Amino acid sequence: MQMVKIGLVTISDRASTGVYEDLGGPAMYDWLTSALSCPWHAVKHIIADEQALIEQTLIKLADEEGCCLILTTGGTGPAKRDVTPEATLAVADKVLDGFAEQMRAVSLKYVPTAILSRQVAVIRNQSLIINLPGKPTAIAECLDAVFPAVPYCIDLIDGPFITTHSDRVQAFRPKHAKQVADE
Known part of the structure; x- marks a missing residue:
């Protein structure tokens, strides 16, 4: 089974300088640890709320590190320094509106x-x-709400086969979807 690489990016001026303890990065890591049943590895970053730096980090994780999934935390509000969505959209090939709609609905x-x-x-x-x-x-x-769709989404973009602990999160794949864990 292929090792799944997942990027975890905390975006916070204060956490990146050590003024504030990073709580978001560990929360993402702990959630994934409880949910994933496949072998995986986290590539972690804590960076400042700077659009160019966020873009560079996302590009590096996607294009150089080969992360099939990249989760960010922080910088999504309306404050002046909150530029995570702008940076994310700047590096995007496609936007998946349903994820954001579902996360806001749950929140x-x-x-x-x-x-x-x-x-x-x-x-x-x-x-x-x-x-x-x-x-x-x-x-x-938010992860509880959207993660059931994540493994199949990653299948559709030719990523690794992600499996979950079914008692924690039920990954959904259509009946016709390829059910291969070893390649």
């Missing part, structure tokens, strides 16, 4: 300010990039 069940979130999901070459909120509980809620 609205918990906080009315979820309508302020501007996260996006895109495809770059053979990588799925998903912007997540910054709060650890919101990260888990």
Whole structure:
């Protein structure tokens, strides 16, 4: 079975300088550890809220590191320094609006300010990039909501075959989809 490489990017001025403890990166890592049943490896970055740096990091993870999935946390609000969606869209080949719509819909069940979130999901070459909120509980809620579609999406962009612990997350693949774990 092929090793799955997943990029985890925390985007925060304060966390990148050590002023603030990174909570989002560990939350993404812990969620994936509980959900994935296939061998995987995290490629982690903590960077400042700088659009050019975010773009460079996403391009490196997708094109050079070969990450089939890249999750970001932070920088998706309306504040002046929140530029994660702009950077993500700048490196995108395709936009997948359904991911963002679902994440906002789920988040609205918990906080009315979820309508302020501007996260996006895109495809770059053979990588799925998903912007997540910054709060650890919101990260888990959003991943619970959208991850059932992630393995099949990665299949469709010719990525590795991702499997999940079915008691944690039920990955959905249509009946006609290729069911191959070893290549």
